[in-house]
Amino acid sequence: MKTAIFGGSFDPPHLGHIEIAKKALESGIDKIIIMPNYLNPLKHSFSAPPELRLKWLKExxxxxxxxxxxxxxxxxxxxxxSIETIEHFKPDYFIIGSDNLHTLDKWHRINDILKKVEFIVAKRGTVDKNLLSKYNIKKVLDVDIPISSTEIRNCKFEYLPKVIEKEIKEFYGQNCKN
Structure with a gap:
């Protein structure tokens, strides 16, 4: 059974995340473990609390x-x-967005990660082929949803899953200017 971890902040989750999971399953992955982080080690804060992001993803x-x-x-x-999660779950693959390619060199124990899993890159727009080659990444998923969590936090409320759309608009909309 081929298993993949799809980790991230999911702050907030959106239709692009759903599309990534669907395309990964279509590509031959048997099981995906969605792994929202408490706080990305490369960031200093989050907008939505971890428990709320987890609730949204479960929904x-x-x-x-x-x-x-x-x-x-x-x-x-x-x-x-990520290495701690990988060592705990022992997946075959680790799914990342193409925006993460530029920070892989900053990931804790990246060389150990590369020995334990194969990366799958979800691409939005263009992807740096040199970085794909550098990290020996062969699986790339084309994702046709032109949205990012950052854009949603900045009040661009498109591409939201209907089941949590109202909650996301209420949570992030508090900072929008009418």
Whole structure:
């Protein structure tokens, strides 16, 4: 059974995340573990609290066969390095967005990660082929949803899953100017 971890902040989750999970399953992955982090070790804060992001993800993926939402990192109440999650779950693959390619060299124990898993890159727009080559990444998923969590936090409320759309608009809309 081929398993992949799809980790991230999911601050907030959006239709692009759903599309990534669907495309990964279509590519031959048997099981995906969605892994929201408590706090990304490369960031200093989050907008939505971890428990709320976890709740949203569970709601979004509740009817997905072969997709599990894990609270492994959030339950530790601290930043967790990807290598710790990988060593705990022992997946075959680790799914990242193409924007993460530029920071892989900053990841804790990246060389150990590269020995333990194969990366799958979800691409939005263009992707740096030199970085794909540098990290020996062969699997790339084309994602046609032109949105990012940052844009949603900045009040661009498109591409939201219907099941959590109202909550996300209420939470992030507090900072929008009418």
């Amino acid at each position: 979004i993926f509740k009817d997905f066969k072969n997709v599990e939402v894990s609270d492994f990192e959030i339950s530790q109440k601290k930043p967790v390095y």
